[in-house]
Every structure is written in C-alpha cells, then in structure tokens.
Amino acid sequence: MLQLSIFLENAKGRLAQALSVLADLNVNIRALSLADTKDFGVLRLVVDDPERVAVLLKERSFVVKVTKVWFLQVEDRPGGLADVLDKLVERGVIVEYMYGFVEKAGELAQIVLRVRDQALMEDAVGELALGIPQG
Amino acid sequence: MEEKKSDMILEGTLAQLRETVRRVLEVPYYRSSFARVGIGAAEDIRSLADFQGIPLTEKEDLRKNYPIGLFAEPLKKVVRIQASSGTTGKMTVVGYTARDIEMWATAVADALGRAGVTPDDIVQVGYGYGLFTGGLGLHYGSEKLGALTIPLSGGNTERHVMFLRDLKSTVLACTPSYALHIAETASEMGIGPEAFCLRVGIFGAEPWTEAMRGEIQKRLGLDRALDIYGLSEIMGPGVAMECAHMNGLHLAPYFYPEILDEKGVVLPLGCQGELVLTSMGKEAFPSIRYRTKDLTTLSYGRCPCGFYGWSLSRVAGRVDDMLIIRGVNVFPSQIEEAILSVGGIEPHYLIVVSRQGALDNLEVQVEVSEEAVDEISHLEELRQTLQQRINKILGLGARVRLVEPMSLPRTEGKAVRVRDLRKGDL
Numbered sequence: 001m002l003q004l005s006i007f008l009e010n011a012k013g014r015l016a017q018a019l020s021v022l023a024d025l026n027v028n029i030r031a032l033s034l035a036d037t038k039d040f041g042v043l044r045l046v047v048d049d050p051e052r053v054a055v056l057l058k059e060r061s062f063v064v065k066v067t068k069v070w071f072l073q074v075e076d077r078p079g080g081l082a083d084v085l086d087k088l089v090e091r092g093v094i095v096e097y098m099y100g101f102v103e104k105a106g107e108l109a110q111i112v113l114r115v116r117d118q119a120l121m122e123d124a125v126g127e128l129a130l131g132i133p134q135g
Numbered sequence: 136m137e138e139k140k141s142d143m144i145l146e147g148t149l150a151q152l153r154e155t156v157r158r159v160l161e162v163p164y165y166r167s168s169f170a171r172v173g174i175g176a177a178e179d180i181r182s183l184a185d186f187q188g189i190p191l192t193e194k195e196d197l198r199k200n201y202p203i204g205l206f207a208e209p210l211k212k213v214v215r216i217q218a219s220s221g222t223t224g225k226m227t228v229v230g231y232t233a234r235d236i237e238m239w240a241t242a243v244a245d246a247l248g249r250a251g252v253t254p255d256d257i258v259q260v261g262y263g264y265g266l267f268t269g270g271l272g273l274h275y276g277s278e279k280l281g282a283l284t285i286p287l288s289g290g291n292t293e294r295h296v297m298f299l300r301d302l303k304s305t306v307l308a309c310t311p312s313y314a315l316h317i318a319e320t321a322s323e324m325g326i327g328p329e330a331f332c333l334r335v336g337i338f339g340a341e342p343w344t345e346a347m348r349g350e351i352q353k354r355l356g357l358d359r360a361l362d363i364y365g366l367s368e369i370m371g372p373g374v375a376m377e378c379a380h381m382n383g384l385h386l387a388p389y390f391y392p393e394i395l396d397e398k399g400v401v402l403p404l405g406c407q408g409e410l411v412l413t414s415m416g417k418e419a420f421p422s423i424r425y426r427t428k429d430l431t432t433l434s435y436g437r438c439p440c441g442f443y444g445w446s447l448s449r450v451a452g453r454v455d456d457m458l459i460i461r462g463v464n465v466f467p468s469q470i471e472e473a474i475l476s477v478g479g480i481e482p483h484y485l486i487v488v489s490r491q492g493a494l495d496n497l498e499v500q501v502e503v504s505e506e507a508v509d510e511i512s513h514l515e516e517l518r519q520t521l522q523q524r525i526n527k528i529l530g531l532g533a534r535v536r537l538v539e540p541m542s543l544p545r546t547e548g549k550a551v552r553v554r555d556l557r558k559g560d561l
Contacts, residue, residue: 005508005509006508007503007505007508007514007537007539008539009537009538009539035511036511037511037514037515039536039537040514040537040538042508042509042510042511042514044509058505061539061540062539063503063504063505063508063539063540064505064508065505065506065508065509067509096510097510114509114510
C-alpha cells in the first residue's frame with residue numbers, strides 16, 4: 001500500500017487549504033494522520049490512486065512523498081491491536097509510526113503501519129496470515 | 136631579475152594609471168576633489184604611494200553626478216549607455232565609446248576563451264538585456280569570440296529549457312540562482328540534464344559559493360560552472376572571470392586592483408578586504424579608485440591557462456551585505472555553504488534577522504525537498520543538523536525553520552536572501 005506524506009508549514013489555515021485542494025481534486029481520504037511539531041507538520045493520507053494524486057499535488061506546489069506502508073485488519077475488540085503488535089515485535093519488526101481507523105459497518109478495525117524493514121514485515125505477514133484488506 | 140621585472144611592470148602600470156588620472160582631471164567633479172589633496176596634474180603621480188593618495192570614488196559620487204556628470208567624453212563620442220540594476224538605491228548611468236565597447240567585448244571574449252569556450256560553442260545568454268550590463272556584455276564577448284550566441288535574456292524560463300534541449304546549447308550564462316531555477320523548471324517539465332549538451336556555465340552578478348557550484352554542475356550536467364565578476368560602474372561582466380583551471384578570477388588587463396581594509400589602508404596580496412578598481416584605457420567612463428564594496432583577496436602570477444596578471448578570489452560577500460548579529464559579522468554566503476552541505480534541503484533560503492527586546496534573532500528559512508518528508512524524526516534531525524552546522528560556522532545561535540518549497544521568492548535578477556527586520560527600530 002502507498003501512502004501520501006505532505007509537508008505543511010504550521011501556518012494558520014494551511015491544513016484546511018490542503019484539504020480543500022484535495023476536495024477540489026475529488027480525492028476521497030480513507031485514512032489520515034497528522035504529525036506536528038512547532039514549525040511544521042506532516043499530513044499522512046491513504047487515498048485511492050496515490051501516485052496520481054501525488055503528481056497533482058506537486059503541480060500545486062505541495063511537497064509530497066509517496067511512502068510504502070502496511071494496511072492491516074485487526075479485530076475490533078480490546079486487545080485486538082496489541083495481539084498483532086506483540087507478534088510483529090517478536091519477529092523483529094520495528095514500527096516507525098502507525099494510525100488506526102474503524103471502517104463503517106465492519107467488525108474489523110484497520111491500521112496503517114510504517115515499518116523500518118520491509119522484508120521482515122513481509123515475512124511476518126505471511127507467517128501470521130494477517131488480514132490485509134482488498135483494494 | 137624578478138625585482139627588475141616587477142619594477143618594469145610597475146612602471147608600465149604607473150604610466151597607464153597616470154593616463155587615467157589625466158583623463159579624469161577633465162571632469163570638474165574629480166578635478167575639485169583631487170585639488171583638495173593637492174593633485175592638480177597627472178604628473179603629480181610619481182609613485183604608487185602618490186596614487187594611493189587619490190581620493191576614493193564611491194557609488195554615492197556617481198549618484199551625485201547623475202546622469203552624466205562623470206563622463207570624460209562628450210556625448211557625441213559616446214555610443215552606448217548602461218545603468219546599474221539599482222538593487223541598492225538610485226540608478227547610476229555609465230557610458231561607453233566605440234573603443235570602450237570593443238575593449239569590453241575583448242575582455243569577455245578572452246575570458247570565455249580561457250574558460251574553454253570556442254567558436255564551435257552555442258552560448259545561451261540568460262542575463263537580462265537592456266540597461267543591465269549582463270546580457271549585452273556577454274553577448275558582445277561571445278560574438279567576438281565567434282560563438283553562436285542566443286540572446287534569450289531572463290524571464291521565459293520554459294523557453295530556456297526548450298532551447299537547451301532543442302538547440303543543444305553548450306554554454307549557459309546567467310545568474311547562479313537563475314541557473315538553479317532553470318534546472319528546477321526543467322525537472323518540473325520532466326526534462327533531466329541528460330537531455331542537455333551543456334559543458335560550461337558562466338555565472339555571476341550575485342555572490343555564490345563552492346557548494347552551489349557543485350549543485351549547479353550536477354543539476355544541469357555541466358563540466359564546469361565558472362564565476363564571472365563585473366559591475367557596470369567599472370565596465371560590466373568580464374572585469375574578472377575564472378578559467379577552466381579555476382585558479383581564481385583572472386582580472387582583465389584594463390584594470391588596476393587594490394584591496395583596502397575598513398580604514399582605507401591598502402593591504403598586501405593575499406589579505407581579504409574591499410576591492411577597489413581603477414580603469415586603464417577606458418574612455419567615456421573612466422573609474423578611479425572605485426570602491427566596489429566587494430570583499431575578496433588578490434594574487435599575482437601565471438596560470439596554466441596562459442594568463443599572467445592579477446586574480447581575485449571568489450567574492451566572499453559585500454561590505455554592505457555583512458550583517459552584524461549580536462556583534463558577530465555574518466555573511467549570507469557562510470549560511471549558504473552550510474545549507475548546501477546538508478542533504479534533503481533545496482538550495483533556497485531566506486535569512487531573517489529580527490530583534491526581541493535587546494537581543495538579535497537570526498532565523499534561517501530553508502525549503503525541504505520531498506525525499507526528506509514523511510518521518511517527523513527525520514525532518515527534525517535535518518533541521519537540527521543544519522542548525523548546528525550554521526551555529527558552528529557563525530559562532531552564534533541561529534534558528535532553522537523548514538518551509539514549504541516554492542514559498543521563498545524566486546528571482547531572475549539578483550536574489551534577495553536577507554530580510555533585516557531590525558531596520559527602522561534602530
């Protein structure tokens with residue numbers, strides 16, 4: 001799965017501006033997280049056709065990077081995420097950051113994971129038969 | 136033997152300087168300012184020490200005599216005027232006789248030749264054509280050399296990219312910041328340096344650094360990016376230029392250089408100070424001990440390119456550009472050097488100096504490039520690395536702020552890299 005990371009200056013209205021550009025481009029945001037510091041933030045987005053959206057955003061002078069992330073389904077119950085993470089840690093996977101969301105009318109929660117070592121994660125996903133959503 | 140040789144050079148130079156003095160004494164303004172120090176005739180200049188007693192000329196003297204008060208020839212003999220770009224105040228007008236234009240073209244053609252440019256080259260000129268000396272100065276020199284010369288001027292950057300690709304220009308002449316802008320525009324158009332046939336870049340009209348040289352060479356696929364120096368008050372581009380050996384900027388043989396400290400004392404070779412120039416043989420607008428406000432050092436000798444004479448080191452900064460922050464002398468070029476030594480940052484920056492209470496604040500805004508974006512820790516690390524590097528170079532605490540690309544002003548003329556907000560509350 002690919003995710004978009006957009007660099008945003010910490011200026012009044014900048015986030016709203018970025019989101020309205022996405023709206024104008026008719027981009028539907030499926031998941032989102034915002035990491036921020038005093039001066040700047042990084043808006044991470046899961047959208048359909050991320051590579052095309054990245055090109056469109058670059059044309060509009062945004063700094064965008066397309067990053068490989070993992071999209072996992074976990075059980076939507078207490079401990080659902082902890083179980084999965086424990087198993088990943090056992091296999092040496094290091095999570096750089098993650099964010100979660102609950103899909104409408106589903107029994108599963110979804111998480112977006114950015115890991116350091118892609119190969120380790122691939123093995124772990126295979127071995128654990130972790131749920132990876134379609135599409 | 137060596138002694139004799141340098142004496143002979145000195146004698147020859149003195150004779151030429153005396154000619155310049157004779158010429159400027161025709162101008163009432165110089166005549167009265169020279170009279171105040173007891174110089175009434177060229178013959179009063181018997182030694183270099185006498186010459187060093189001649190009053191310095193400044194930009195302000197040119198302004199006071201706007202428009203043509205310092206011309207040493209009647210307008211009938213003048214075939215061209217140019218004017219300074221006026222980045223730091225009122226415009227100043229300079230004039231050239233037909234012989235002056237020929238001298239200028241020769242200086243530029245000789246410098247281009249030493250840079251490895253030949254009549255087989257295609258020279259694309261991206262300096263502005265008009266009152267600014269950049270465009271026409273390069274143009275006449277390049278044509279004199281016999282190279283195909285494209286007068287694209289500044290402004291239409293996409294056309295520059297198209298010509299670089301379609302006409303396969305081999306030489307690009309423009310300001311270093313415009314060269315980067317062309318490279319950026321090319322990459323936005325999906326055109327990389329491999330589509331170009333560029334060999335040599337001739338960049339000047341604003342201060343730049345060694346690190347920027349590497350960056351421009353890489354982005355445009357140049358064999359070498361060379362520094363050209365000049366100012367309209369003296370002639371225009373080509374007063375001095377680097378050759379292919381990059382042994383400093385060789386000074387055209389029509390100028391006599393001096394390096395002065397802040398008190399106006401002449402410094403020996405190898406010492407950094409303000410460059411002061413006197414023209415030799417220039418007719419319409421002779422310069423006499425003109426303060427360039429540019430900080431550099433001088434050397435004298437032979438270069439493998441065949442040049443023999445004075446060379447300047449890369450201009451370290453402007454006497455005017457020097458910022459005094461918390462009592463420390465700071466040049467924008469030092470900050471630029473630090474920025475370019477750290478990856479993941481675009482070579483665009485703005486230095487903002489402000490005052491909080493009694494304390495000066497130095498903020499450096501730099502643009503991040505996309506490879507750096509995603510992990511906050513990585514961006515923070517980048518910011519801190521740069522901040523530490525700047526602080527180490529300057530010896531004072533600066534704050535680095537990462538900003539979005541293209542949020543800093545791009546210019547086709549001279550880049551504005553400093554915003555001093557302290558002015559006005561002093």
